[in-house]
């Protein structure tokens with residue numbers, strides 16, 4: 001039995017669908033709320049849904065778990081409530097880590113590319129304390145994800161107990177079906193699709209750095225199935241060492257490329273409108289992210305990642321314009 005925290009969310013529900021398809025029993029810890037998130041699970045309901053407030057009590061008497069996949073978090077890079085974000089992203093993660101260490105349960109948990117801040121210290125998923133201490137996240141969300149990575153590194157350095165296998169996954173920009181509840185945090189692929197579907201030219205923020213042309217801000221965009229494939233592979237005990245793993249494609253792509261791919265997938269002309277970057281994002285905006293993927297490759301993961309063009313086409317044709325947008 002596998003516990004997925006955040007299993008009603010975007011990545012969690014696509015992973016839960018894949019596990020259910022394999023015949024795995026899954027327990028989800030999450031809130032369904034009234035955002036239609038239940039639709040993320042409609043085609044493959046889990047055995048149980050545990051409200052986050054009841055998770056500690058549930059874990060205290062839980063049946064043996066074969067793995068915990070901890071994705072539950074305040075996932076908004078714009079979060080401002082420090083206490084709530086710390087409680088969800090750090091304190092809960094610490095309790096789950098301790099549980100997995102004490103009960104010898106393998107653990108995958110979500111970290112984030114936001115831990116790299118402006119990228120000036122590079123994008124290397126080196127889990128050593130010395131390296132982690134060089135990173136400076138730009139926002140509260142990234143700070144909390146980084147704080148947990150650091151806490152893990154300090155515990156390991158102190159020889160404290162750890163789960164028998166663990167992987168902290170530094171997701172880059174994930175896009176795909178089941179992300180529709182995410183409001184302002186929905187992927188840029190979906191936002192640009194909606195603009196094009198309304199007959200508008202996709203709008204992109206003007207560059208806020210002097211040496212950067214408009215549309216040339218770059219991110220490492222990754223199709224959600226590639227993320228799920230890596231998680232399933234890590235769970236499959238292929239001998240990967242425990243540690244932090246970047247989870248992007250290894251190739252930064254521009255927002256202009258993304259907008260053009262969305263236009264093409266919708267059969268629309270490749271036109272783009274540039275708009276000023278909102279004040280709230282200035283100084284907190286990552287102009288470039290690109291995952292260094294050597295650690296996952298060295299661990300033995302060999303499958304290629306989906307190109308931005310193929311992922312966007314699949315998302316638009318099979319989901320956004322398909323019979324159902326849900327997995």
Ligand code: NAD
Nearest residue numbers: 006009010011029030052071072073075110112171173174
């Ligand atoms: P999401 O918001 O769709 O999913 C997160 C889920 O966690 C939500 O359903 C939320 O209700 C749930 N949650 C919040 N607090 C919880 C708690 N205390 N206990 C249990 N569940 C709780 O986001 P997502 O995009 O699916 O992200 C999944 C994980 O990956 C998150 O930890 C996020 O920070 C991380 N991540 C995502 C991306 C991305 O591009 N989507 C990038 C980097 C990191």
